Amino acid sequence: MSGFPEFEVIPAVDVQDGEVVQLVGGERGTGKRYGDPVEAADRWIEAGAETLHLVDLDGAFEGERVNADAIESVVRSVPDAVGLQLGGGIRTAEGARELLDMGLDRVILGTAAVETPEIVAEIDESHPGSVVVSLDAKGGEVVVSGWTEGTGLDPAEAATRYEELGAGAILFTNVDVEGQLAGIDREAVESVVDAVDVPVIASGGVATVEDAAALKGAGAAAVVVGTALYEGRFTLREAQAAADDV
Numbered sequence: 001m002s003g004f005p006e007f008e009v010i011p012a013v014d015v016q017d018g019e020v021v022q023l024v025g026g027e028r029g030t031g032k033r034y035g036d037p038v039e040a041a042d043r044w045i046e047a048g049a050e051t052l053h054l055v056d057l058d059g060a061f062e063g064e065r066v067n068a069d070a071i072e073s074v075v076r077s078v079p080d081a082v083g084l085q086l087g088g089g090i091r092t093a094e095g096a097r098e099l100l101d102m103g104l105d106r107v108i109l110g111t112a113a114v115e116t117p118e119i120v121a122e123i124d125e126s127h128p129g130s131v132v133v134s135l136d137a138k139g140g141e142v143v144v145s146g147w148t149e150g151t152g153l154d155p156a157e158a159a160t161r162y163e164e165l166g167a168g169a170i171l172f173t174n175v176d177v178e179g180q181l182a183g184i185d186r187e188a189v190e191s192v193v194d195a196v197d198v199p200v201i202a203s204g205g206v207a208t209v210e211d212a213a214a215l216k217g218a219g220a221a222a223v224v225v226g227t228a229l230y231e232g233r234f235t236l237r238e239a240q241a242a243a244d245d246v
Helices: 038-046 057-062 067-078 093-104 111-115 118-126 157-165 187-195 209-217 238-242
Strands: 009-018 019-024 025-032 053-056 085-088 106-109 131-138 143-145 168-175 200-203 222-225
Touching: 009 038, 009 057, 009 067, 009 238, 019 038, 025 118, 038 053, 038 057, 038 067, 053 057, 053 067, 067 085, 085 131, 093 106, 093 118, 106 118, 111 118, 111 143, 118 131, 118 157, 131 157, 143 157, 157 168, 157 187, 168 187, 187 200, 187 209, 209 238, 222 238
Parallel strands: 009 053, 009 222, 053 085, 085 106, 106 131, 131 168, 168 200, 200 222
Antiparallel strands: 009 019, 019 025, 131 143
C-alpha cells in the first residue's frame, strides 16, 4: 500500500511523552501539547481522514521507539479502512516488519535509511511498497537524528537513490518552515517530485488551505498537516476541498 489514488490531506499525530505535540522548526522543547493520541486520532477520523501520520518524536531523537504503548493504542483503535504510517525510532528491518505485521500500512525511515540504505530493500522484499523514506531538509540539505545532524545530501538526489532501493514513497519535510504556520516552499517540493516516479508526501509549513492546494499543484501525492489543523486554522474537509479543486 504505497500509493495514493487521489491527493490526500493527512493529519499528523506526533507523540511525545505519551501526548500529542507539535514542534516548531523541529526543535525539541518547543512543542505545544494537544492531549491524548487516541482521542486525536478518533477526532481526525471523524473529520474525514483516510490516512493518519503517526510520529514517535522521542523515538526520532533517542534512536529507539519510546512511545510504543501510545502508538499501539492508536493502531488498535483505528478502523482497518484508515491507512496508518509511522515514523520515529525505527532503526531495523526486523522492527519495521513487526510494526507492519501489527497493522501499520507504511513505515517511515529517516536516520536508518541514511545510515544503512540497504534496510529499504530488505523491508521492501517482505512488505513491498510499504517503506516511506523520510527526507527532512534544513538549509537545502538532508538532516537526520531528529533534525540535528546534516548529511550533505541533496534532497532530490537522495530521493532518486531511495526510489532505486525500493522506497514506495518519499516523505519530504522542509524543517525550515515546520510548525511555524509560515507557508510552504513549493520549489523545494517540486524538485523532489520531479526526481522520482513514486509518490511524494509533502510536510512542513502548511498554514492555509491554499498551501495544501499549492502542494497538490506542485505534484505531491499527499500533504501532512499538523499545527494548522490543531490550531483550527481550517478544517480537514476545507483543506481537502481546496485541493480537490486544483
